[in-house]
Amino acid sequence: MMENANHWQTVNHRLMARTLAECAYEGIISPRRVYGDQYELDTGQHRYRFRARRTPWDFLWIRPHPILRDGYPVSDAIQLVLDCREALAMSDITLGNFIEELNNTLAGDLLRQQNLANQTASQLLDLPPARLEALLDGHPKVLANRGRLGWGMDDLHRYSPEAGQPVVPRWLAAHRATGLRVFGQPTPEQCLTASERQELAPWLDSGDWQLVPVHPWQWQHHIQPQYAAMLQAGNLVDLGSRGSRYLPQQSIRTLSNVDEPTACDLKLSLTILNTSCYRGIPPEPMALAPALSRWLSATASTDPFLSATGLTVQQELGGVHLPQPHQQQVDGTPYRYREMLGAVWRESLASKPAAGEQGWIFAVLMQTDAAGTPLVAEIIRRSGWSVEDWLTRLFDRVTLPLYHLLCCYGIGLVAHGQNLGVIFRHFRPERVVLKDFHGDLRLVEGDLPGRAGVPESLTLALPRLPPAHLLHDLYTGHLVTGLRFLSPLLEDHLGYPERDFYRLLHDRLQQYQREHPQLATRFAQFDLLSPAMARVCLNRVRFRIGYGDDASRPTPTLGPDLPNPLHPRNHHTMEICHE
Known part of the structure; x- marks a missing residue:
């Protein structure tokens, strides 16, 4: 019973930290720095105190220490939401439904935490990939990431990933x-x-x-x-x-x-x-999916850059x-x-690695074991490379091919941690694997996709959006949803500063641009290095639209502008924040 109680405190604390961090990131709440790494949130009736550091993403990376409510340690994620109800601006109907989602999330995370206990990062990496995937955290941006409205406890224990x-x-x-x-x-x-x-x-x-x-x-x-x-x-x-x-x-x-x-x-x-x-x-x-994935797979094998970097498609x-x-x-x-x-x-991810290779979804790189040790730290240790050499290969083989698809073909796809795979050779990033992108793949307005070789049948059928929208398929889908959670792990556990992480990515992007001068107008069109970017928010959407039925799926909304960590002007700001 004591172990279960400890797990319950752990999952509540994790959800509290995610709630504070993501709601602050989306501009819903405004914790203030008191001194050092101490932050405080005044909800009107209560004061929450916690330890954090502000990352280059204007994001609070919350330390794994107790969160205090009015000076006392607390592990009650739902009470935190109730205390913040004025800032969250949900109707009581929406709030009641949201509490149900949060309780479901805690129940699923408790089961996952029980299965994760006593397994080290090294042991987790030795599991079959499908078994490891069952133990991952889920979408890090979404508060109720195991909400699963419609399921009961029997369903959780029978059909959820964490049940295995x-x-x-x-x-x-x-x-x-x-x-x-x-x-x-x-x-x-x-x-x-x-x-x-x-x-x-x-x-x-x-x-x-x-x-x-x-x-x-x-x-x-x-x-x-x-x-x-x-x-x-x-x-x-x-x-x-x-x-x-x-x-x-x-x-x-x-x-x-x-x-x-x-x-x-x-x-x-x-x-x-x-x-x-x-x-x-x-x-x-x-x-569209079968023809689209066939075309993208064929393009990956004939395009010189994609072929050299090994972009792979799990075809529909x-x-x-x-x-x-x-x-x-x-x-x-x-x-x-x-x-x-x-x-x-x-096609399965397991069908893609060759002998001597490992294949995991990108979310594995954002995962820690029960003791807080990142799996990526163990992967880098096994690779035998320095952090910088390993990261350089990761950017070259994962981020740059996605950027190439955008700039060369006018294709935007949402490549988050669960639908992006990475093949490793001897634990060194070898090539990126794309899957399940068909519902989110869009083309840029204008004639670029057709001139770049996208078949007419697809250019006529796929949605067309302005360049700024497609840029965020890459920026928000990959950088904000993936790299934002990877870089602080490397700083905390391997001593590789986040400012160096984003300087390195900036340098790799500029190197790519120098090697592809024919795409100069596209680099301006899809400006990944601009000083500020739009901040795309998911939790705000749920708070705003509630839980009523609709004829179409919900779409994200925007928060305050985001200082872009890839822009050199922000590197000095990073150093100040880091200090």
């Missing part, structure tokens, strides 16, 4: 006359044993039927009641649970094959509200979507009802 329990999909046979849409080349046979393929041959070999995998939770809670008419009519047939076992990835609805790790991943609709939206699968991105092999026929007749129906039954087959 294999899931066996339910399989349906859908007749083409149901309105089923098929994209690319779905490969259900990859997910079944030889005997099951033989048993299901009449369905697999028929041109009139398509096998559709369904998450068992989705089957129980949504498919059986909402698709009952089809099931009763016999044009949607339940084939039962069968095939390979899968572990949920951090995104929950995407599953890794346990029995054959190099086989394809499955992404399945899951109508729960988590982080920012319901986790169904919309059909529109699926329609195919997908299926079956609309609910009555909901399809309601133009403004909540978007979750349009995304209830869909599946995607995608």
